[in-house]
Amino acid sequence: MKYAKNLLTSDKARPIFPSFRHDQDSPYVRRVLQLDAETVPGAEFYSEAKWIVPGNASAEGIVMVDSHTHPWRELVSFFGFDYENILDLGAEIEFTIDHEKHLITRSFSAFIPAGVPHGPLIIRNVRKPIFHFTAAETGSYE
Numbered sequence: 238m239k240y241a242k243n244l245l246t247s248d249k250a251r252p253i254f255p256s257f258r259h260d261q262d263s264p265y266v267r268r269v270l271q272l273d274a275e276t277v278p279g280a281e282f283y284s285e286a287k288w289i290v291p292g293n294a295s296a297e298g299i300v301m302v303d304s305h306t307h308p309w310r311e312l313v314s315f316f317g318f319d320y321e322n323i324l325d326l327g328a329e330i331e332f333t334i335d336h337e338k339h340l341i342t343r344s345f346s347a348f349i350p351a352g353v354p355h356g357p358l359i360i361r362n363v364r365k366p367i368f369h370f371t372a373a374e375t376g377s378y379e
């Protein structure tokens with residue numbers, strides 16, 4: 238079938254990220270899938286999906302990423318899993334976009350224009366599972 242290769246059902250074996258990324262597999266952050274030009278040949282697109290679960294009691298929180306900039310646009314999303322209150326994030330996320338520090342407690346999607354610095358992104362006080370999805374117009378996250 239022509240598009241069988243476009244259906245991704247297993248994660249990238251050894252993902253390599255720039256040093257500003259800290260959100261690799263841990264007891265509280267679990268990767269699901271990463272679609273990019275390597276996992277789906279020909280994709281001029283990148284996405285990652287992760288679950289984040291309660292349990293990290295550190296004062297620092299879960300630092301997902303430091304401040305960084307890239308030449309492609311990006312979607313950054315976090316969705317709390319509370320079926321009775323679907324927009325409650327169930328955690329606090331600190332996300333700096335172009336020197337504006339946002340404190341977020343609701344499920345959200347953020348559009349980051351190309352060339353705009355963003356991060357750090359820090360997750361604290363996770364009370365319920367959170368689904369994280371990000372996507373960008375690049376075949377390779379570098």
Ligand SMILES: [Zn+2]
Nearest residue numbers: 305307311355
């Ligand atoms: Zn980014």
